[in-house]
Amino acid sequence: MAVVAEQLDSVFGALADPTRRAILARLRRGEATVGELAEPFNVSQPAISRHLKVLEHAGLIARTRRATARLSHLRAEPLREATVWLAGYREFWEESYERLDELLAALQDEAERETGRPPTRGRGRRRGRRKS
Amino acid sequence: MTEMQVTAQPGVPQVLTSREFDAPRELVYRAFTEPDLLVQWLGPRKYTMTIDRYDLRDGGTWRYVHSDDAGNAFGFHGVFHGEASLDGIVQTFEFEGAPGHVSMDTVTFEESGGKTTVRTNSVFQSVEARDAMVESGMASGMSEGYDRLEDLLVKLVANA
Numbered sequence: 001m002a003v004v005a006e007q008l009d010s011v012f013g014a015l016a017d018p019t020r021r022a023i024l025a026r027l028r029r030g031e032a033t034v035g036e037l038a039e040p041f042n043v044s045q046p047a048i049s050r051h052l053k054v055l056e057h058a059g060l061i062a063r064t065r066r067a068t069a070r071l072s073h074l075r076a077e078p079l080r081e082a083t084v085w086l087a088g089y090r091e092f093w094e095e096s097y098e099r100l101d102e103l104l105a106a107l108q109d110e111a112e113r114e115t116g117r118p119p120t121r122g123r124g125r126r127r128g129r130r131k132s
Numbered sequence: 133m134t135e136m137q138v139t140a141q142p143g144v145p146q147v148l149t150s151r152e153f154d155a156p157r158e159l160v161y162r163a164f165t166e167p168d169l170l171v172q173w174l175g176p177r178k179y180t181m182t183i184d185r186y187d188l189r190d191g192g193t194w195r196y197v198h199s200d201d202a203g204n205a206f207g208f209h210g211v212f213h214g215e216a217s218l219d220g221i222v223q224t225f226e227f228e229g230a231p232g233h234v235s236m237d238t239v240t241f242e243e244s245g246g247k248t249t250v251r252t253n254s255v256f257q258s259v260e261a262r263d264a265m266v267e268s269g270m271a272s273g274m275s276e277g278y279d280r281l282e283d284l285l286v287k288l289v290a291n292a
Contacts, residue, residue: 009142089266090138099173104155
């Protein structure tokens with residue numbers, strides 16, 4: 001569990017930086033050299049290299065050599081783990097909140113029926129209405 | 133309706149969420165604090181929620197159980213802290229399957245233009261405790277989590 005948490009920390013830490021996210025986005029289209037990755041940014045190649053080291057440490061990219069060029073490419077597995085990690089929590093709340101949307105809509109319809117038009121007495125289910 | 137945002141920063145024992153609702157905050161607050169309304173939405177649909185106690189006062193306690201058709205039951209309990217109001221509710225939260233692991237949850241309601249943004253802030257005792265809590269609901273979310281990988285990548289691109 002501690003190992004997983006540590007990996008997640010480095011994944012989230014790596015994703016927290018906009019330049020590194022942009023690098024990952026670029027690598028979705030295929031492998032690239034440091035020079036190619038530095039091109040769209042107003043930063044030096046050594047700075048990009050430092051970002052690549054962080055991404056590599058997090059397992060988000062792998063680097064290989066071809067002739068003299070070092071090529072970086074995307075690795076999806078840690079990203080998958082990071083998404084799955086929060087998925088159950090997110091799902092619990094998303095489903096709850098969808099139900100809450102429906103409840104709030106029903107409560108507002110009910111209030112509209114009671115105030116907007118002549119009240120349809122005794123028909124709608126009247127829920128307990130305690131003033132907090 | 134804005135999509136729910138969930139934030140869990142590395143190294144910080146905290147989870148933040150925010151979500152907008154198309155209703156005034158008085159109504160959203162009622163849905164959070166009236167037991168007969170709360171049971172209608174809190175938790176996945178497959179669970180039936182039963183509230184044992186819900187004493188919304190400073191020092192008051194709450195307890196509810198989520199149960200499913202297969203006979204599984206999950207109990208949760210905690211204590212309210214301070215005076216709950218439209219500005220927010222503070223309470224502790226403990227899953228009875230992991231006694232002693234307590235989070236402190238704050239929920240706030242902000243209204244703007246007839247819509248209400250609900251924010252939650254859960255603070256855990258440690259990063260490990262947070263991760264264990266977040267992971268505990270993982271099995272059911274597994275497949276969807278895999279499906280969301282592509283969404284995450286699309287967002288990374290959009291935000292780049």
